[in-house]
Structure formats: C-alpha cells, structure tokens
Amino acid sequence: VEPISLGLALAGVLTSYISYPRLYCLFAECCNHKRSLRREELQRDLDRKLFGQHLAKKVILNALTGFISNPKPKKPLTLSMHGWTGTGKNFASKIIAENLYEGGLSSHFVHLFVATLHFPHASNLTLYKDQLQLWIRGNVSACARSIFIFDEMDKMHAGLIDAIKPFLDYYDHVDGVSYQKAIFIFLSNAGAERITDVALDFWRSGRRREEIKLRDMEPALSVSAFNNKNSGFWHSSLIDRNLIDYFVPFLPLEYKHLKMCVRVEMQARGYDVDEDIVTRVADEMTFFPKDEKVFSDKGCKTVFTKLDYYYDD
Ligand SMILES: Nc1ncnc2c1ncn2[C@@H]1O[C@H](COP(=O)(O)OP(=O)(O)OP(=O)(O)O)[C@@H](O)[C@H]1O
Structure with a gap:
C-alpha cells in the first residue's frame, strides 16, 4: 500500500471516529455519557455499605437526587461532611462518585484534593491559588458536572478557600464558564467533638442512635461552633455567605x-x-x-x- 493512500485511509478512519462521538464514548470516558443517578441504586448502596450513619445517608440521598434532577440549578451543589476520623466521610464520597461516574474516584471528572498533600507549603499560596482556579475552570469547561472533593478542609489555608469561593456562588457564569452543575464536597473533622457529644448524650439517656435527628445536630454545626481558631475560619466564611448547601454529620462508630x-x-x-x-x-x-x-x-x-x-x- 502506498503511503499517501494509507495516510488518507487513516485520516478517514480518524475523522469518522471523531465525528461519531458515541462510538468514541464506547472506548473512552465521556462527560455526557455519565451514569444517570438512580435514587434507588444510591439508596441501596448507602444502605448496604455505609454503617451507622442514618443522618448522613438521608442528607446525601436527598441532596444529590434533588440536585441532579434539577435541570437548571442556581449554584453548584456544596456538601460539607463533618465527623470523627474513620467514620466514612471519604467512603461516602466514593459512593457518590461511583453513583455518578462509572470510574468512581478514578473518573476523569472526579477530582480529589488533600490539603496537606496538594497544598503543603503556605509560602506557595499564590501558586496554589492560580493552579487550583485554573484546574477547576479547565475541568468544569470540559465537563459541567465535575466533582471536586476537598479532604482535610480544616487544614486548608484561608487564602485557598477564598480562591474557590467564586465558583461556589450564585453566578450564572464566571468568565464565560458556568459552575452551576458542578459538585463540591468538603471533608473535615471540624465539629466532630460536638457531634460526638450529641451522640453520647443520646447513648447515656438510653435512646437509640437512630433517634438522633438532624435538628439535634444543628447546634453542633452552627456558625458559632466553627467560630474559633481551631475549627478553622474557612467554615464560618463559607457559611456566612450561604455557600454550603448541606451539612452532613457523621456519627462516631460503635x-x-x-x-x-x-x-x-x-x-x-x-x-x-x-x-x-x-x-x-x-x-x-x-x-x-x-x-x-x-x-x-x-x-x-x-x-x-x-x-x-x-x-x-
Ligand atoms: N460508616 C462506615 N461504614 C462502612 N465502612 C466504613 C465506615 N466508616 C469507615 N469505613 C471504612 O473505613 C475506611 C476509612 O474510612 P474513611 O476514610 O471514609 O474515614 P474518614 O471519615 O474519611 O476519616 P478521616 O477524617 O480520618 O479522613 C473506609 O474506606 C471504609 O472501608
């Protein structure tokens, strides 16, 4: 076969490949070919896999299904998960990611940041800020329903929180990009002591853990609970502007x-x-x-x- 014909044939195959996105999406992960979230499947996954977290399950299920079924959300979904170490915050994020994208946490559309790993040096703050903003912008431009998970949020520098704030707000567009379909999940141990105190009160008074209601957790997750240096300024600054849609409390495990x-x-x-x-x-x-x-x-x-x-x- 002479090289020119071979080249043309290859180009032909390539063009047809590119012009048939559906065919392409059989082999590669595509943003608009994501799984459609099914409430029953998410509920089944949470029920089967996540133990002892009746409050978290309920909030996650309602928040996610409500948001995904809304064709025109006014702002991106922001979930703030709080609780003691090892109680399932990362695990719950994994379940969410798997219910939205087949690849779960490995999907190209799911991005995990760990404060101490990705942003370790306060002296590089300006660089981190630029990189983070570019990263979020680039990824949401490529796929509106991108998921960003920030672990160890209580260890994130306040300047970095400022950098992501504009993306969480009620703007139609920021520099031509709409962030309203994106999902931001913040994980932290902030508030864990207070959540534990509530759970302990219930235990001491002989009441079942499942009787704990979200409203029992409200004082534990209120602005004042976070308004101290240890819990991190980040939280109050996001709450003050109503940028967090749901607080998700994780109870300590028995x-x-x-x-x-x-x-x-x-x-x-x-x-x-x-x-x-x-x-x-x-x-x-x-x-x-x-x-x-x-x-x-x-x-x-x-x-x-x-x-x-x-x-x-
Ligand atoms: N409530 C739970 N139900 C089932 N498995 C759990 C639960 N909590 C933790 N696990 C198991 O323990 C592992 C570690 O938990 P995970 O990383 O989700 O904790 P975390 O709350 O994010 O902790 P940290 O605050 O230290 O980051 C999970 O991958 C999961 O296998």
Missing part, C-alpha cells in the same frame, strides 16, 4: 459497626466470615470516653490492618 466493617473486609478478601476473628479484631480497637468506652477512636480506619495479623499466610 463496637457493632467495627464488626460490620471487619466482616465486609473478610468477604472482600475472599474469606468466609469467622465470627471469632471478627470479635478479636474489634476487641483490639480502642474506645472512648475512658469510662464508658462507647465509640471507636479511629472509627473503622485501622480494622483492616489488624485483620492482616490473622491472615498473614
């Missing part, structure tokens, strides 16, 4: 929830559930408060490494 996490991990590793090992792993965890020992101080976070000890063959 002994029975740790056991559930161990069982899931055993099954994921292909083992039969051995209740004796489940109990031993859960017993190795540490609990607080000191006297009552109700809540796991690391949530489900370290149960998996403890399991390694029993399966080291």
